[in-house]
Amino acid sequence: MQEGHQTAREDLILEISHVTKIFPGVRALDDVGFTLRRGEIHALIGENGAGKSTFIKVLTGVHQPDSGTILLNGQQVRMTDPLVARRLGIAAIYQHLAAYPHLSVAENIFMGNEQLRPPGFISWRNTRRRAARLLQSLGSSIDPAAQMGELSVAQQQIVEIAKALSQDASVLIMDEPTAALSLTESEELYSIVRGLKAKGTSVILISHRFEDIFSLADRVTVLRDARYIGTWDIDEADSALLVNHMVGRSIDRFFPQKTADIGEELLKVSGLGRTGFFQDVSFSLHAGEILGLTGLVGAGRTEVVEAITGVTRPDYGTITLMGQQVRFTRPGEALGRGLALMPEDRQKQGLLLPWSIRDNVSLPMLDSCRKHRLLSQAHINRMGSHAIEQLAIKARSGLDTADSLSGGNQQKVVLGKLLSSSARVMVMDEPTKGVDVGSKAAIYQIMCDLAAQGFGILMVSSEMPEVMAMCDRAVIMRQGRVSTILDRADFTPEGILRASMPLERKEETPA
Amino acid sequence: MSTRQFKPLRLGRLLRNRELGLTLVLLALIGLIGLRNPAFATPGNLQFILGDTSILIVLALGMMCVLLVGSIDISVPAVMALSAMTAGIVMKNNLVQADTQVLVDGALTAATVKTSTPLPLLLLLAAGVGAACGLLNGLLIAYGRVLPIVATLGSQYILYGLSHLISGGQAIYRKDMSDAFIQFTRGNVLGFNSKVLIMLAAFLVLMAFINYTRYGRRLYAVGSNAEAARMSGINTRAVTLSAHTIMGLLAGLAGMLYASHDNKVTQDMAMGYEMYVIAACVIGGVSVTGGVGKITGVALGALTIGVINNGLTMLRLTGNSEFWKKAIQGAVILIAIITNVYIKRAHERRVLRERRL
């Protein structure tokens, strides 16, 4: 399937072969090849952590590959920094990171590509005018003078798209451009991308949404564990095939069989609201149950679980935990009452990266590791080894530091930390984000085991297969409200998607 | 594009306009102090305050650049001392005295004229020394990965030491200064003190740089999101380096203003001044974490400090509380920054309330 031979060389705008990128201790790309035809929309898919982000950064000159070649229009290029890539006509929309929250929308769009007027001063009038025009062409009415940090996630995404479009690139890379968009906004984007294609622009599209891929892409390439897996024409591929290649094994053996019985109500949330983030959120969680909380990026899922577990304080509504009304001021209080939160960003919120496994795991329970008022290293060691054993963490010993572990094992350490406390309700925010396939399966198994032990699990997830396979029920949010709560029997991909899609600002109704 | 829909946002921006708020606070302060001592609110005194604050403003502009990229520089006064001392020594060594006659009130009077190295050259030298110091700080921070506070704390010790070494223990006095240098901060153009004009020039140049050039905007980009800046091809280290160099250059210049104004250069010149500079920036709305801050705000922040300092001097002259001065100064700064926080929080709440769910 490595198919340089299928296409004539001159049709290829971009040809990448044997690219390897090494970070200290990690091989982020391993001998990856990829071709992009002129005027083609080429989808790149893979699980989180498969190497897509590194791949983009190599293409845009943020990282330099350690080996391999990149041919642009048949010429070998060396992109020593992002400016070179931009000059060569490669533009990218990044999933995160790329926004300057303190600056205006217009300035965000033209940062690094300023609208100058002689003798080289920035023309703010042109900047704003062009920004407004670009945003308009995306069907958006965002004020170019608004401050970026005050926009919603979806609006920021649109600005990022406008930014990439402003560069008139011949190769456009889009990393999850629709992740936070409404259906119409997505449609708008589709037509823009098709228009670009018609003008001869080549597009690399990275998306989780198969509907994006099937409605736009000409070809699709799969990456897995930093390696190239294969490339297919879109009409040769179907979602089952792609998923199998992405996970590397058949999908039905991937998710464990859940056996837990649903028991008494553990957690009840009613009328919960936090100004500006979400409102009127009500649901309940039972022992042995895995409850999904899903919706688009920016729908308010993380904010809801943060308010429940005391990270932030809700403005309205009540939370009832095991029959008692509670209101936590910090996660520690929640943990003490049996409500544990596994946060979304394990590197920033979950772990102390420079610390060892055992020190991470024992952190919430340090008071129980004391002997004669001093910490007992033996006790801490025991906790570390116990977690390693119980969760099958791949490490030489409990003394390994968290930053030396793979994503999946890091996530297990976070879990181990929470399990060392006496929690009964486990809130997991994107538990498998950026986790390799093997660890994913293991985490699913652990979740089922916990449910069988009588835990109630509230899982925030954006991955539809995950929600459909793991959850007993699913709360679907849109624009800060609960749009519906579905039982497992009623799960359909279309149903969940329809419930997640934002209501349109204009008169159109969702498809 | 429906502008009507976003009107609330525009209104919010207007309310958030902290420059407006600061101006009001400033006027209120002037009014209050003026009530206690009418001599305070006279145009003459206000212009004096403006002149007196010019040096602080020049320094605060540089500090703003450094804070914007998320760094800090506490070696500022030592840079001032070293630059002024270097230029001062050159000036002293080249000093020529001549007795001439000048026309005073229509009559020829005997006078001594002192000339030395041309003033522009001296200014260039001081600015160069300052920029070199800033560059050094920048190198340590951007390329040596030394944390800004540690690096500039160390360089403060070093630079003061150097200015002592080169001075050989000798301060520079008025008698060692050329007339041009003494007059440097005393000229009067269109009714404005030349310090004010120099400050205005620095202000305008920096405003053009920060608001209207791509290099200036990069200061914001790096401070707002360094990772994103790196991904869009901005050399974040070079930007940090240049911010520190600008700070150094302005400190060198400010050192000359300070020396001319005081009629002397000592090796411990301006010790402790960095705190006022940082305070001016913070009151003016610059975030110490980087990415936020407006040049007009900084100027107003520095003026607020100037008004407080001068006001306390004037207040005490009619009252009798010399000993309360320091505590009041600390309390006023504290209250100012806390008020800022409350204003910002109120604004954030308003934005959240206006957000559509």
Added chain:
Amino acid sequence: MKRILSLMLAAALLLSLGLAVSAEEPIKIGVVYKQTGNPFFEAAVRGFEEASQELGFEFIHNGPADSSNEGQIQIIEGFIQQEVDAIAISANDAAGVVSVLQTAMDKGIKVISWDSKVLAEGRNLNIDPSVAQNIGRVQVEEIAAQIGGEGQIAVLSAAATHDNQNTWIKYMKEELEKPEYDKIELVTVVYGDDLTDKSYQEMQGLINSYPDLKGVISPTTVGVAAAAVAIKDAGLSGKIKLTGLGLPSEMADFLADRTCEGMYLWNPIDLGYVAAYASVAMVKGEITGAAGESFEAGHLGVREISDAGDGGTFTIVGDPFRFTPENIEEWKNVY
């Protein structure tokens, strides 16, 4: 474990060496002044140099970078460590160095304070540049003469914490009680903390707040120079009269252009010279510092030691010297 090892290693090596050698050596004097880089003290050191050439003693000198009491203590401890025979100090804080100087005296080191005294219990002898009363008096006389014996005057002092400043101001006020000064009104005393820019601001404040101000006394070198700049900048040279204690090198231009028509200071070279002679006499046991004793101070002649009224003793160097536009040329490059 490694940490403990490293500590022990350091300690052991430090312990292994520790021999002090002492032999018959020349007299060694440690000179402490208020601040490094101050020309007044540089000049005083020249006085010590002069005396050391005449008497053949060694001396080391040092002052803190920031005119702090703590810095002086650090230096004194260093001098004790170097086994000096006498310490001659101009103190930043009369009380703050008493304890450390007492330990020095316990070790047989003689302590002489000069220029700015140490409290009686921390010194063997104080050398005042001049009689404090005289210093206060001459400045009042000077300003009275300049303003024609009538009008408002103000005092711009260093810090409210400086003993010598307060003593002088006290004597100024006593002097102003006299009937010939009835028409002179002392409106206020302000403090510039011996910082140039603050002194300048204070002077500016005086100008603005007292439109009828006729004269200013600033008994501090930093203050009088800053006041001169402020008066000149305000275009009031000759309209507001200025006197005080000023450095000729710093004030030269202001005397030349008559912003200041007369000011005082004692000769720091003589001050150091006398202090050096007193130190040597005391180390040699010729004097103990008791009232009634006297010693030979080289070319400056015999000095009598008398009771200072603060429980200790003192001697003086001479009368403050009056600098005028006429004589400034010959002094401005001396100190």
Added chain:
Amino acid sequence: MASVTGKLPAFLRRREWLLAILVLLTYFLFNAQRPDNYTFPKLLNQTRVYMVDVGFMALGMLLVLILGDIDISVAATAALSATVMGVSYRGGEGLPFWAAVLLMLLTGLACGLFNGLLVIRFKELFPMIITLSTLTLYRGIAYIILKDQSAGSFPAWYAKDLGYGSLPLMGLEVPIMLLCLLAVLPFYYLWLHRTASGRRLFAAGTNLTASRYSGLHTDRIKLTAFAMNGLFAAIGGFFLTSRTGSVKYTIGTGFEMQAIAVAVLGGASTSGGRGSVAGLLLALVLLTALKNGLMLLYNDAFILNLSVGLLLILVVLIPNLFQALADRRRILRQRMQLAK
């Protein structure tokens, strides 16, 4: 962490070893220059000048630095505390001395607590900015209380025996002040490195968010650290006053920078999560050896400061450069393996 560094000799990677070597170098260098005055017993005697009061302030500062915060009001806190002690004792006419000391410690605690409250209440503000204004405030209050006066006439055992006395120990005269510092260190060490609350302090400094998510009461940890810093500042002021024998409102001006320099030299980072008692002690020893040696050799305050500044920068910079070099070498090695 350890696995990331490359070729730099293992023992140099630990700040403690680097400092120990520097201590020895400094000692031998100056000892060779001044064999009669720069000796161990004499150096030991100098520890009270360079080690004790700054040392106590640095102990407090270390806690705040481990959190990744900074407190530049410590010297002002020490001054205010000492002022309260001096004024309440009033040369024997006021409170009994023990009560004055107690009041002093409480003042330090209160100042620290006020800083801490501001820090946790206004998270938008940098502790540096907050303590910059409380610095002026605290010293201003001391000025209001004491005005231009100085307070003194303390009991002889305090101003004389504690400040300047020493005890014979193994044939050496050891300053009593130093013994006080050394007596506190083991407890401080155990608390910081061997108890749950010390551990939590490091956790909060390493990653505040993750610590909060792990159930730690991060606000309380911060409050405690700042309060204890205030307390240590007061203790530092207590020992400083025993040397000066009297209090003025300007006492200890600039000591905050010295305290920060000591803690940073000892391995603390202003970005948090790092610091050790052994490093701090070695940094104090090094500074004592260096400053005293320079004092003897040059008798120049500015050269002394210059050297301290240079030392501070080099000690932080050199490991960074080695680290960068090691990282580069490691990647090169991986690339070579790739080529094979």
